[in-house]
Amino acid sequence: xxxxxLGSGFLVFLMALGLCVKAWPILRLKSLGxxxxxxxxxxxxxxxxxxxxxxxxxxxxxxxxxxxVPISLLTAIYLSEYAPKRMKEFSKPFIDLLxxxxxxxYGVWGILIIVPLVKDHIAPFFGVYSSGYSVLSAGIxxxxxxxxxxxxxxxxVFHSIPRELxxxxxxxxxxxxxxxxxxxxxxxxxxxVAANVLGFSRAFGETMAVLMVxxxxxxxxxxxxxxxxxxxxxxxxxxxxxxxIPLYDAALxxxxxxxxxxxxxxxxxSRYILHRINLRIS
Amino acid sequence: MKKKMTAKKIEEAVFKALMKGCALVVxxxxxxxxxxxxxxxxxxxxxxxxxxxxxxxxxxGKEGGVLNAIVGSFVLTLSATAIALLMSLPVVLYxxxxxxxxxxxxxxxxxxxxxxxxxxxxxxxxxxxTVMIFFGITASLLGGIITVSLFILxxxxxxxxxxxxxxxxxxxxxxxxxxxxxxxTALKVITRQTMPGIVSAALIAFGRGVGDAxxxxxxxxxSDRIPLSLLQPAATLPLAIFFQxxxxxxEVQERAYASALIxxxxxxxxxxxxxxLTARFRRHIIQ
Numbered sequence: 001x002x003x004x005x006l007g008s009g010f011l012v013f014l015m016a017l018g019l020c021v022k023a024w025p026i027l028r029l030k031s032l033g034x035x036x037x038x039x040x041x042x043x044x045x046x047x048x049x050x051x052x053x054x055x056x057x058x059x060x061x062x063x064x065x066x067x068x069v070p071i072s073l074l075t076a077i078y079l080s081e082y083a084p085k086r087m088k089e090f091s092k093p094f095i096d097l098l099x100x101x102x103x104x105x106y107g108v109w110g111i112l113i114i115v116p117l118v119k120d121h122i123a124p125f126f127g128v129y130s131s132g133y134s135v136l137s138a139g140i141x142x143x144x145x146x147x148x149x150x151x152x153x154x155x156x157v158f159h160s161i162p163r164e165l166x167x168x169x170x171x172x173x174x175x176x177x178x179x180x181x182x183x184x185x186x187x188x189x190x191x192x193v194a195a196n197v198l199g200f201s202r203a204f205g206e207t208m209a210v211l212m213v214x215x216x217x218x219x220x221x222x223x224x225x226x227x228x229x230x231x232x233x234x235x236x237x238x239x240x241x242x243x244x245i246p247l248y249d250a251a252l253x254x255x256x257x258x259x260x261x262x263x264x265x266x267x268x269x270s271r272y273i274l275h276r277i278n279l280r281i282s
Numbered sequence: 283m284k285k286k287m288t289a290k291k292i293e294e295a296v297f298k299a300l301m302k303g304c305a306l307v308v309x310x311x312x313x314x315x316x317x318x319x320x321x322x323x324x325x326x327x328x329x330x331x332x333x334x335x336x337x338x339x340x341x342x343g344k345e346g347g348v349l350n351a352i353v354g355s356f357v358l359t360l361s362a363t364a365i366a367l368l369m370s371l372p373v374v375l376y377x378x379x380x381x382x383x384x385x386x387x388x389x390x391x392x393x394x395x396x397x398x399x400x401x402x403x404x405x406x407x408x409x410x411x412t413v414m415i416f417f418g419i420t421a422s423l424l425g426g427i428i429t430v431s432l433f434i435l436x437x438x439x440x441x442x443x444x445x446x447x448x449x450x451x452x453x454x455x456x457x458x459x460x461x462x463x464x465x466x467t468a469l470k471v472i473t474r475q476t477m478p479g480i481v482s483a484a485l486i487a488f489g490r491g492v493g494d495a496x497x498x499x500x501x502x503x504x505s506d507r508i509p510l511s512l513l514q515p516a517a518t519l520p521l522a523i524f525f526q527x528x529x530x531x532x533e534v535q536e537r538a539y540a541s542a543l544i545x546x547x548x549x550x551x552x553x554x555x556x557x558x559l560t561a562r563f564r565r566h567i568i569q
Contacts, residue, residue, distance in 0.1 A: 004369060008435065009394040015401070015409050022412050050371060071304045078301035091309070093557050098312045098552045100486075101546070102493025104520040108527065108542045109315045112322060144311045151308070175294040188537040198400065205402020207496035208524065232404045232496070239411070239500040244364040256408035271393060280404075 012264070015282025019257040026250035035254060041218050048251040050258070055220045056135065056228035059211060063224060064203045066147060069196055070146045076154035077180055081166075099148035107127035107212030110141040115213055123225050130225035133215035133262050138228065141209050146199040153198060153274070157191030158184060160277060191277050194270035201266040205259050285475075301302035316546065321466040323543025326536035332544065336339070336506045341529050348541050353508045358423060358516055359492040362430035367484050369431070370439035379454070379468040380448045392443065398436035406433040411500045423509045423516040426502025430491045438487035445479030445560075446472060478559040485556040488551050495520035519545045 026035065026048060038049025079088055118140075119132030130136075161184060169179040185192070215227025216237065258274050373395075377388040399455035410429030419425050449472055456465040473480065497519070503515030504525065519541060526538035 001372045001376045001380065005373045005391055008369065008373050009391045010399075011432070011435075012394050012397050012401075015405070018409055018412050019405075046475075071307055074304035075308045078298075078305045082298065082301065083305075091305075093553075094309060094312055096557070097550075097553055098308070100489050100493075100549055102495070102520055102549060103313060104493065104495050104523050105315065105319060105542055105546055105549075107540065108523060109318050111527065112318055113314065129480045144315075149310070176292050177294040177297045178290060180297075200399050201400055205404060206518065207402065207404040212527070214523070232402060235404050235408060236496055236499055238453070239408075251410065255406055256405050260405050263402060263405075264397055264402055267397050271396050275389075275393070 016257075016260065019253055019260055022252055023254040023257045023261065026247055026254050028139070029247070030045050031034050035251075036258070043245050043248050043251065046247060048254075050251075050255060051233070052220050053219050053229055053231045053234045053255065054258070056214065057204060057230040057232075059135040059224070059228050060138045060142060060230050061200060061203045062109040063136060064142035065196065065200055067140060067143035068146050068150060068199060068203075071143075072199075073152040073154060073192065075147070076151045076158065079151070080155045080158040081176065081184065095148045095151055098144075099152070100136035103206060103208040104133060104212075106141050106145055106209040110137060110209060114140050117149060118225070121195075122201070126225075128223070128225050131227070133213060133214065133227055134225045135214060135228040136223045136224040138210045138214035139224070141213055142203045142206055145209060146202050146204060150195050150199040151201050154188075154192055157195065157274075158187045158276060160191070160280075161187050170199055190267055190273045194273035194277075195259065197266050197270040201263045201270075204266070205263050211236050231259055235259075298530050304466030316550075319539070319542050321547045322539040323520055323541075323546075326540040327543060328540075331537065331540050335508060340506070341526070342531060345560055348517075348519070348522050348537070348544070349539065350506055350508050351517040351519045352500070352544065354423075354505075354516035355492050355519040356428075357509065358426045358430060358498070358518060359488055361427045362434060362491055363484055363488045365427065365431040366435045366438050366487055367480075370435055370442060371480070374439055374442045374446055377469040377473065378449075379464055379472060380441070391439075393440050395443075399440060402496070403433055403494045404499075407497040407499055407501060410478050410497065414501060419513070421501060421515050422513045423502060424512040426498045426516060426518070429501040430494070433494065433497045434487035434491045438483050440517045441483035441486050442476075442480055445476050445483065449475060455485060478562050482556040482559040485552050485559070489552040489556070492518075492552070493520060493545060493549055519548075 030048070035048060035050055036054065037051055038047070039051040040047040040049040041052060041241040079091055083091070109281035114137045117132075118134055119130055120136045121135075122136070123130035123132075165183050165187065166179055169183045170176070174182065210230050211233040214230055214233060216229045216233055218229050219226070221228040233258055238248070238252060285524060317563050330345070331347040332352060333349060334345070335350040336346040336348070337344060340346035354459070373391065383387040383548050406429055410425060410432065410564065413428065414425045453471060453475065454467060457471045458464075462471070498518050498521060502521075503516040504517050504521055506517070507514075509516040523541045523545065526534050526541060
C-alpha cells in the first residue's frame, strides 16, 4: 500500500521526466528562447518557433478568463450569500453537471451556436468579417467550461469565512452588498485568486473544444476575430504525422512540456493559497 | 444622510440584479448546451446508430452506426476505471487509515493528486504515447486503457478521499477495540461503510474518462471494427463525434450530433446515479 501510495505521488515527477527526456533532442539543438519566442514554424525546414501557438493559447485563455471571472464570481456570491438555502442545494448538481459535460460536446455546441453567433452577429456588429472560427469563439466556449471550476472553489472559500464577520457588518447597518464588498471579498481575496488561477490553468490545457472552434491557422492572432492555433490543438492535430519528420516529435513533446510546466506552476501557486486557507479553518 | 441611504440601496439593487443575471447566464448555458444537443441529435437518431458498426462508405454518408465507438468507449473506460479503482483505493485507504491524520505524507499525497488532477488530458495523451513507444506498443485498446486509467486516477482518488475522510474517528476506534488490525479495519469496516461513496467516485471518474477525447487520440487510435483483443485499436465515442463532424458531408455531420446525444445521455445517467448514491451515503453518516 505504501508503495502504491508513493508511486501515485511520484507520477507527477515521472511525467515531467518522461516529457523532458522526449523533448531533449530539440532542447539540445535550439535555445529555449528560440523555441518559445520565434514565430517561424516550418517543421520540414527544421524551424520550430512556438510563438504563434503560445500567443494563440494566451489569447484564447485571456478571453475566457475575462468573460468567466466576473460572471462566475457574481454567481458564486449570489448562490452563497443571497440565494435561499434550497436553491443553493438545488444548484449544486447543475454546476457539477456543467463540469461533467465532455469537452467534445462543448465543441459541438460551440460549432452549432457560438461560431454562427460570432460570424453573423458579433463580428458584423463591429464591422469586421470573421469566419466565426476565431479566438473569440474559443474563448467564449472555454469560459463556460471553467465556470464550474471557479464557482465551486469560490463558494468553498466563502463558506470558510465565519458567519460572525458578516453579522457584525450587517449589524453596523451595512447592506448585504456592502458586506460582500467590504468584508467577504476582502477577506476571501486570496481564495478567489486561487480559484481563478485554477480556472485559468484548466482553460490553458483544454484541447478538444478549442481545437474544434479556434480555426487552427498558424499565425499570431491580431484581433479577437482572427483564427488562432493554441498549443494543445497543435499537439492533437499533428501527433499522427510527427514520426515521419525529424525532430517533430521532440517539438510536440516540448509543447506538451510547456503546457505541463505552466499548468503545474499555476496549480502549485493556487493550491498553496488554498492549503493556507484550509489550515486557517482547522 | 438620506441621500447616502438611497445610494446604497440603489447599489444593492443594481448588484443584486447583476448577480441574478449572471446566475441565469450560467444555468442558461447548461440548459442551452443540453437542449441544443438533444434537439440536434434527436433528428438524426435511429436504431442503426446504436446497433450497427460503420459499413463501407459510412463516412461518405452510407449505411451504418457507431456501435464500434459505443463498445470501444465502454470496454476502454470500464477497464480503465477498474484499474484506477485498484490503484486509488489502496492510496486513499493508506492516507486515511495508516498515515496519521494531517501527517506530512498524507498532505503531500493529496497535493500531488491535486496537481495530477490539474494536468490537461492532452498531456496525459502525450505522456501515455511516450510510455507506449518505450514499451513498443502501437495505438491500441491497451494503450488507451493505460492512459485513461492514469488520467482518471487523481479524479477518483480525490473524490474517494473526500468521502473516506468524513468517516468518524469513533468507527476506527470501535473496530480497533474489537481487536481488528488496521488492514481489517480498512477493508471490512471503512470500505464497507463508504461503499456508495466509493462507487460514486468510480462513476464520476468513469464519466470523465468516457467523455475525454484528447487522452485517447493517439493512444487508443480509431477503428471501424469492434476491438477483439487488447492490442487492436479501438474507437471511442468522443473521437467518433470529432471525426464525423470533421467530414464535409452534412449526413455524416448529422450523425455526429446523434453520437453527441448518445454520449450526453450516457454522461447524464452516470452523473445522476453518482449523485443519487452520494445522497444515499450522506444519510448514513453519523453527524
